[in-house]
Amino acid sequence: MxxxxxxxxxxxxxxxxxxxxxxxxxxxxxxxxxxxxxxxYEQEFFALLGPSGCGKTTMMRMLAGxxxxxxxSMSLSGQDIAGIPPNxxxxxxxxxxxxLFPHLSVWENIAFGLRRDGVAKDALSARVDEMLKLTRLExxxxxxxHQISGGQRQRVALARSLAKAPKLLLLDEPLGAxxxxxxxxxxFELMDIQEKTGTTFVIxxxxxxxAMTVASxxxxxxxxxxxxxxxxxxxxxxxxxxxxADFIGDVNILTGPVKATGAETYTLDFGGAxxxxxxSERPFSDGQTGxxxxxxxxxxxxAERPDAPNTVQGKxxxxxxxxxxxxxxxxxxxxxxIKAQTANTQRISRRAFTWEDPVWxxxxxxxxxxxxx
Numbered sequence: 320m321x322x323x324x325x326x327x328x329x330x331x332x333x334x335x336x337x338x339x340x341x342x343x344x345x346x347x348x349x350x351x352x353x354x355x356x357x358x359x360y361e362q363e364f365f366a367l368l369g370p371s372g373c374g375k376t377t378m379m380r381m382l383a384g385x386x387x388x389x390x391x392s393m394s395l396s397g398q399d400i401a402g403i404p405p406n407x408x409x410x411x412x413x414x415x416x417x418x419l420f421p422h423l424s425v426w427e428n429i430a431f432g433l434r435r436d437g438v439a440k441d442a443l444s445a446r447v448d449e450m451l452k453l454t455r456l457e458x459x460x461x462x463x464x465h466q467i468s469g470g471q472r473q474r475v476a477l478a479r480s481l482a483k484a485p486k487l488l489l490l491d492e493p494l495g496a497x498x499x500x501x502x503x504x505x506x507f508e509l510m511d512i513q514e515k516t517g518t519t520f521v522i523x524x525x526x527x528x529x530a531m532t533v534a535s536x537x538x539x540x541x542x543x544x545x546x547x548x549x550x551x552x553x554x555x556x557x558x559x560x561x562x563x564a565d566f567i568g569d570v571n572i573l574t575g576p577v578k579a580t581g582a583e584t585y586t587l588d589f590g591g592a593x594x595x596x597x598x599s600e601r602p603f604s605d606g607q608t609g610x611x612x613x614x615x616x617x618x619x620x621x622a623e624r625p626d627a628p629n630t631v632q633g634k635x636x637x638x639x640x641x642x643x644x645x646x647x648x649x650x651x652x653x654x655x656x657i658k659a660q661t662a663n664t665q666r667i668s669r670r671a672f673t674w675e676d677p678v679w680x681x682x683x684x685x686x687x688x689x690x691x692x
Contacts, residue, residue, distance in 0.1 A: 325535060326550075327360040334397070336361045336486065336519050337382065342391035344377055344543075351377040353543035354391070361486075364513050364520045366530035369540030369566075375523045377543075379489050382521065383412045396486065411485040415492040417476040419464040426451070426460040429478045436483065450478040453512060470501045474508070481516060490522040494529060506532045527567050531555065539563050555614075560692045564612040569646075571618070571657050577609035577689070585689060587611050590653045595629045599689035613687035615660035618680050620647050620672065627681035633657065635676045647672060649680050 327333040335358035344352040352374045359365045367375040380386045381393060384405035393401055400408060419428050429450050433443045451457045454474040459467050464475065473493065480488055493509075494502045510533050513520045524530050530537050531551040538548045539562075547559045558564035561572060573589035580586055586594035587609050597611050624630055636656065637648035640663075647659045659680050661671075672678055 325362070327363070328358065328536065333360060335359060336363075336396060337521075338392075338394045339378075340392045340394075342381070342388045342393055344374075344381065344386060345389045351543055352381075352388075355543070355545060357538065357545060357548065359519065359521065361519055362517050363535045364510065364522070364533055366534035366537045367521065367523045367540060368525070368527060368530040368537050370525060373540040374543040375540050376491060379412070379491055379521065379523050382487065383410055383489055384408050409486040410489065411480045411483060411487070412489040412491065413476050413480040413493055415495050417464075417472050419472060419475055419479075421464055424461050424463060425456055425467065425475050428464070428475055429482050432479065432483050446482055450482050453481070453515065454478040454508075469497055470505055473497065473505060477509070477512065481512070481518060484516075485518065487519045487521065490520060492524055493522065494524075494526075502529070503532075509533055531567070539566060557688060558612060558690070561610050561612065561690055564688065564690065569615050569658060569660075571613045571615065573611040573613070573655070573687075574608065576606050577603045578605050579603065584684065585609070587689070589655070591631050591651055591655070595631075596684045597687055597689045598685050601689065601691060603689065603691065607691070610690045610692075611687045612690055613682055615646060615658040616644075617686040618657065618659040618682045620649065620659040620661060621679045621681065622672070622676075624679050625681045628684045629686075630679055630681045631657070632677065632679050635672050635674055635678055638672075638674065647678070649678060 337359040339355050339357040342352055342355045343350065367378060369375050377386060381388060384403060387401050392399055395408065420431065426447055430443055430447045433446060451460055454477055456471065456474055456478065459471060464472055494505055497505060506529060522533065534551055536548060537551055537554050538545045539554065540546065541562055547554060547563045554563060554567055558567065564570045573587060573595065575587050575589040577585045577587050583600055584596065584598050585603055587597055588594040595611065603609055619625065631651055633649040633651040635647055636650040639646040643663055645661050645663055649657045649659060651657060657680050
């Protein structure tokens, strides 16, 4: 049996659940969202990723109904939702603070929205029990929020948000208050719950690792604009610009004039001992400035000169030991620093290279992405 890949954005006949068309949002003279066009599909786990002040929370607030666009249109299931109040939308929002009622039990917190909607007693009870089971909170149903952990409170907020079966759930930095280990565990729980319910999730985060883990697609934002929308793998391996390459993960950038040497092959003179070789489907003219983005894990580090298309000698300036990985900061003759990463596969008392060691760094012609901006 062939497994179908979930990629409705590649299907020209698929109708988006959410559609932004030329949306601009101004606060006085400040432009928070600048001419944004974007489609998000049903059952997606979509991440809005960017630094503070890039406009991601404003987008979220517009979807929730707390703000309306200054220009452009915004639709949910084909219906224009500008001007429709938050309580009349099939949208729910989970806040970073969780906003649980401290005087109500976990069960009553989850039941709150259903009770306000006048759901019949039996149906309400069945739905709350279903949400408790989904979020693995059955044992804590009678406890108050202060009697459970931060991770459990986060799950109560999630259960309450999903209880009314919204078409769209908005998550504003939902894991920001959790410690790293719990945050990682909760990311997988979120993915599991999203898959089981089939609800479309839109998450706002500045944590790139979180976005890369949970999302079907990631939109990288900068100053009110979306600079790239793609799957986590494409964002990481094929960024469209230096901004995206630099924002997601660690990267080395070599900059200099480019020269074509064959079909989709180029040399880039970054001021090192010799020009380096790169491949690119993006066309470059001779003499045009190019930026070669190479991830540290794609760069090898050696004591002797290796047989590789791109080799540069340098010396070890710094070492970051991260347990599973070591990152070597290698200073090149032109004073540029290159980061090379190696996996620590064995328990050893002494690392292979140490400070001030002369080393060679190398990478293949296809290891990097040649960018024009």
